[in-house]
Amino acid sequence: MKRLSFIFGSMCLAMTQANAELIINGSTTSTVTPVQNSSASNQSYSSNNNFQNCIANLRSQAVASGVSGDTYDRYTQNLTPDYSVIDKLNYQPEFSKPIWDYMSGLVDQERVDKGREKIAQYRDVLNRVQAAYGVPAETVVAVWGVESNFGDISGKYPLLQALGTLSCEGRRQSYFRSEFFATMRILQRGDLTVDQLKGSWAGAFGHTQFMPSTYERLAVDFDGDGRRDLVSSVPDALASTANFLKKGGWQTGMPWGFEVKIPAGASVAGESRRNKKPLSSWVNRGFTRVDGTPIIQGNLSDSISAGLMMPAGANGPAFLVFKNFDAIYGYNAAESYALAIAHLSDRLQGKGEFVTPWPTDDAGTSRAERREIQNYLLKKGYDIGDADGLIGDKTRQAIQQEQMKLGLKATGRAGQQILSVLRNQNAGQIMQ
Numbered sequence: 001m002k003r004l005s006f007i008f009g010s011m012c013l014a015m016t017q018a019n020a021e022l023i024i025n026g027s028t029t030s031t032v033t034p035v036q037n038s039s040a041s042n043q044s045y046s047s048n049n050n051f052q053n054c055i056a057n058l059r060s061q062a063v064a065s066g067v068s069g070d071t072y073d074r075y076t077q078n079l080t081p082d083y084s085v086i087d088k089l090n091y092q093p094e095f096s097k098p099i100w101d102y103m104s105g106l107v108d109q110e111r112v113d114k115g116r117e118k119i120a121q122y123r124d125v126l127n128r129v130q131a132a133y134g135v136p137a138e139t140v141v142a143v144w145g146v147e148s149n150f151g152d153i154s155g156k157y158p159l160l161q162a163l164g165t166l167s168c169e170g171r172r173q174s175y176f177r178s179e180f181f182a183t184m185r186i187l188q189r190g191d192l193t194v195d196q197l198k199g200s201w202a203g204a205f206g207h208t209q210f211m212p213s214t215y216e217r218l219a220v221d222f223d224g225d226g227r228r229d230l231v232s233s234v235p236d237a238l239a240s241t242a243n244f245l246k247k248g249g250w251q252t253g254m255p256w257g258f259e260v261k262i263p264a265g266a267s268v269a270g271e272s273r274r275n276k277k278p279l280s281s282w283v284n285r286g287f288t289r290v291d292g293t294p295i296i297q298g299n300l301s302d303s304i305s306a307g308l309m310m311p312a313g314a315n316g317p318a319f320l321v322f323k324n325f326d327a328i329y330g331y332n333a334a335e336s337y338a339l340a341i342a343h344l345s346d347r348l349q350g351k352g353e354f355v356t357p358w359p360t361d362d363a364g365t366s367r368a369e370r371r372e373i374q375n376y377l378l379k380k381g382y383d384i385g386d387a388d389g390l391i392g393d394k395t396r397q398a399i400q401q402e403q404m405k406l407g408l409k410a411t412g413r414a415g416q417q418i419l420s421v422l423r424n425q426n427a428g429q430i431m432q
C-alpha cells in the first residue's frame, strides 16, 4: 500500500470535495465524529521547545534506519513544526459524499481530454513503459490524472517539516517517523533536493504522489540520468507508477474488470471485490456484460476469478473485477478511488460511461459544472473563495442555504438539481 489511507480504511465515501482533493494529493483523512476547530486544537499542541526535544530524541532511531548523523543534523538544524498538518490529520468532514459525486469529479470530460493530450505527448515514453512493465499507457496515465491532475496539483508542504511535525504530534507517529527518516535517506542519496521535496500534508509527493518509503522501494530512473526523480521527470514518474502496479500483481493483457448486468432475481448478498469466484460460476448464474454479451471473451477463460463489486448497492452499477483491479486498489486502498482510475483508463481507451445509472435522482457534476455553481453562488454574494471546482465546506454551506430558500432538501451537495435551479435563475436575471 502506497500511503497512509490504511489508517482510515475505506472511509472515503464520507469525504468532502476538499478532502477528495487531498486524496489526489496523496492523503486521506476522514472519520465520523465532529471535528474540533483548529484554534481549540492548537492549544493542546506541544510547544516548539518540545518539538525540538522530540526531534533531538529521534536522532538515534534515524541513524539506526540508515540516516547518517551528519544528514540528520543538517536537515533538522533549522526545522520548525507546522501544526496545520495536525489539523489536517484531525479533520473531520461535515458532509458525507456519495460515490456518484466522487466519480463525477474525478472522471469528467476535462480529465479525459487532458489525459488524451498527455498520451499523445508522451507516446514514445509510454510505449517503452508498457514494453518494460506490461501496464497499458491508459492505466498509467489514469493514475497520473487522478493522483495529481497530471502534475498540476502535487502539494506544497515541505516534506521534512510536515513529516517532522507528524512524527512528534498526533496519531500514527511511528508511521510518520519512518516516512520522515525515508525522506532524509532520499536526500542523502542525492536523488532529490529539499526544495523539490514538497507534497501533501501527509508526505506524498511528485507526479504520482508516492510516500517517501514507497519511493525508496519502487521509484525507478527511466530517463537514464542516474536519478530517480518523480518531481520533475515525467518519464521517471510514469515508469515508477507502472512498476508500482507490476509489483502489485498486475497481469499483462488482462482487464481490470467490466460492468455487468445482475440477472433478475439473483441473490448477491455477500458478494464483494474480495470474494472472487471463477468466471464459470458467474456465467452459470446468468450474469452477462452490461451490454448483454457473454462474460467470457477474448483471453478470458472459465477458471479466471473475479469478484462482484457493487459500490452503490445492487441497484447501481455492478462490476466484475479481476486481480488488476486489486493492483490499482493498492495505490490508495479505497474501492471508489480504484474505480475512478479504472474508469478513467477505460475512457482514455475510448470506452463510454457506465451504462447503469447511479441510484440517485440528483446526479453528480463535473468540475466545470462545479465551477459554474460556484460562480452563481459568488454572484449571489456568498463568500466561498475562488470558483475552483473544489467543493469545500464553504461552498456546501452556501448550497445548503440556497436549498433551504428553495424548499429543497438541504444536502449541501453540488449536484445537477441545484445546478439547474441556479442556471435558470441566472438566465432569468439576464433576461430582465
Ligand SMILES: [Ca+2]
Pocket: 220, 221, 222, 223, 224, 225, 226, 227, 228, 229, 233, 236
Ligand atoms: Ca531519472
